Amino acid sequence: MRRSVFIAGLAAALVLGMGLFGTGRKGSVTSAQEKSSTMEVKIDNFSFGPVELTVPVGTMVTWINRDDIPHTVVSTDDSKTFKSKVLDTDEKFSFTFSKAGTYPYFCSIHPKMTGKVIVQ
């Protein structure tokens, strides 16, 4: 009887502990996402990845060129919000989006390469 009570207690403690551990992890992931204010767009094989990115206001988006050839990141909205210099392999360009809206962009060397940042 004592033994079965002990095993049941141990099992309950294990389940409770795992639950707490799981909740804690979940909480830490959520807070990391909330705190994270940088996002990355990879340029590779003549395309932006992800093509469409949705971010909260205040997020800094970094484009990194992983392609073998140079690319640019140029917004196509009327006010030309951002424009990078020519990015060679492994070079980066960052821009912080302080206003909500949709920001389409393209590579001015390869106009078929397009992408979009949606700031909410």
Place this chain on the structure above:
Amino acid sequence: MHPFDIKTVLFAKHAQHVVLIHFPIALFIIGVLFDFLAQWKKQRLLAAAAYYNLLVAAIATIPVVATGILAWQWELEGQKLKGILLMHLVMGCASSALICVVWFIHRKSRRNQEEVLPGYRLPIEAVAVVIVALTGHLGGFLSGVNGPG
């Protein structure tokens, strides 16, 4: 986008440099081929065909160089180039200059009514074809002709 804005028409999604570049490349290479054939077969008709191809090739380099330099100045805001872009610019200028030099050698001979064209033009033409081909290869690499889409 304004349809009559010169920047809109020439660059960005309507980049003309990559379209126009095919004319001098094709005309020059076929002009050199005709010239080599004319030299080999001793045919005036082939030499005339070579001359006119080289003439149009030299003329076609003008809009190509202009659109290339304007694209650099407008699209890339004239920033200091490096790597493949710089190599393409330098080799493009060298190619254009060589095309014009080759045409000029032919023109000078025609003006002077020389029966035989100078022999030194042939190695110059051969070197020019190689440089034009390398420049075109770099341009194709830059424009992503082998890329998706």
